[in-house]
Amino acid sequence: MTGSSGEVIGLVGGWLLWRLxxxxxxxxxxxxxxxxxxxxLVFVTSRSPLSNELLTFTMLAATAGTVIVITSVSINVRRQIRRNPWTLHIAYLAAxxxxxxxxxxxxLLLGPTLHGVLDGRPELHRWLFTTAATTIATLSARFLIGWSEPHWSPxxxxxxxxxxLVVRAFLVAVGIRLRNPGAARADVLGEPxxxxxxxxxxxxxxxxxxxxxxxxxxxxxxGPPLVLLDLASQLPQWRRSAQRDAKTGLANAAHWExxxxxxxxxxxxxxxPxxxxxxxxxxxxxVNDEIGHLAGDTVLAAVAMMLRSSVRREDAVGRFGGEEFVVLLPGKDTDVACDAADRIRTSTAALSVPTRDTRGxxxxxxxxxxxxxxxxxxxFGYDLTDLLVAADAALLxxxxxGRNAVTLA
Known part of the structure; x- marks a missing residue:
């Protein structure tokens, strides 16, 4: 019994929901x-489905399931990271x-669940939350057009x-904002x-x-239009992958430049200025040598989140590789920049990052x-190379x- 309890405690401790x-x-x-x-409530109050409704469900579920399996296998074979497959689910759920x-x-809402299983989502609470948001949005739309019998009109x-679209987007956006108040608008609301x-x-x-x-x-x-739709929905992910650092979500060096x-x-x-x-x-x-590289990655992600919340929305924050970050402050001159730098220095010292070492x-x-x-x-003028060289000299x-300091070039 003790061993089982320990396993349960370990599982809950590793479930990232409790770190929010x-x-x-x-x-x-x-x-x-x-x-x-x-x-x-649905299963308690709904009538038994008619034979034609069962046939419609079977055909929709079979088509959606086939597309989900095909697209998931394709993503896994190419070793790509799938973005949220919500666009695909909209189509058959709307039908x-x-x-x-x-x-x-x-x-029919088992479709998002199937995607979660096939894609092996690493954070269970996110998968459960987005599935719940999808459920609420879907049943809200059904209630609008008639709970027992839908009314058809343009x-x-x-x-x-x-x-x-709106109910699910709203539920997810609130969750993202509560999880990270400093999240960028595109991360909360999505792109156009x-x-x-x-x-x-x-x-x-x-x-x-x-x-x-x-x-x-x-x-x-x-089926084919659904596959094409899913491929099209991956385009923003591919574009973001080329612009974002995988470990921190910040702009990578090339995109930041x-x-x-x-x-x-x-x-x-x-x-x-x-x-x-x-x-x-x-x-x-x-950190990497004594605790492990996974702990190092956790620290980088925590620092990135702190940076985003410490600067303005219009400031450009990026990761230059390793443990080096860079921030561009448009419209800000010496005094304000030094104040911002010292605020970041203080916030870094105040960070407490939960992680696990190589022994777990x-x-x-x-x-x-x-x-x-x-x-x-x-x-130093408006040439980016000159600014980087000057800032690097000040950093050294x-x-x-003695470190833990801010130096003006």
Whole structure:
């Protein structure tokens, strides 16, 4: 019995839900509780499905399941990271909202669950939360057009699709904001192409509903368009992969340099100052060597999150590789830049990062410090290379002066 209890405690301790902020934990659990209550209510109150409804469900589920398996296998074979496959689910769920009774509609929600199993999602609480949000959004859209019997009209088609998209987006956005108040707007709301693909998917679902209501056997014809839709939904992920550092989510060196050069060009044309901060974590090699590289990755992610919350939305934050980060501050000159750098230095020293060592033992890293070099356009002009060289020289001075310091070039 003792061994079993230890395994359970270890599992719960490793479940990243409990590392979230208290408000985020409460929200995630509340969304899951509402979704579970709705599913129970559906099965308690729904009538038995008719034979034609069972046929429609079978065809929709078989088509969706086949597409899910094909796309997941394709992603795994190519060793790519799948972004949220929500766009694919919109299409067949929209069709189910318009054609199936609530109990069969709930069974159609096993599609996102199947994706979670095939893709091997590493964070169980995220998978459960997004599935719960999808459930609430789907049943909300069904309620709008008629719980027992859906009412068909062009206006209701549009409204049902809008509710499906907006309710889920809202639930997920609140969760992301509670988890990370400093998250970028694109991370919370998605990019414009995400919205466009969602509208396309909902429209495809409406057309699929019309087709299967006339002839249920026509559902497999939607397979190729669904595959193409899923491939299109991966485009933002591929683009972000080329721009973002995998360990921190910050702009990688190449993308940050493009952003910085564009910002410096605009600032020069307007005669506005720009400052650059070059940061290096002190004694970071010791973390990797003594605790492990996974612990080092956890520290990098924690520092990245701290950086995003310590600067303005318009500031460009990037990772230059290793334990080095860089921040561009448009419109800010010497005094403000040094204040920002010192705020980052203080916030780094205040970090407490929970992680595990190579033996699996829990460790709390709370002795992190950072050295920062500051360079400004008022002294070194608007050439990015000149600013980086100056900031690097100042960083070396901060290191040689004892670390955990800010030095102005």
């Amino acid at each position: 902020r208290p408000a985020a934990i409460a929200y995630v659990l509340a969304v899951q509780a509402v979704a579970l209550a709705l599913v129970v 189910g909202i318009l054609t199936l009774p609530p109990n069969l509609l709930v069974l 206006v209701l088609f549009v409204l049902a699709g809008a509710v499906l 192409i995400d919205v466009l693909l969602g509208i396309v998917a909902a429209s495809l679902g409406g057309l699929l509903a019309v087709a299967v209501s006339i002839e249920p056997g026509s559902a497999p014809l939607a 493009r952003l910085a050069r564009n910002e410096l060009h605009r600032a020069q044309a307007r005669g506005q 720009v400052s650059l901060l070059l940061l290096d974590l002190d004694h970071f090699k010791r 033992h829990h460790r709390e890293l709370n002795d992190l410090t950072v050295s920062i070099g500051v360079a400004t356009t008022s002294r 001075t901060a290191k040689s002066a």
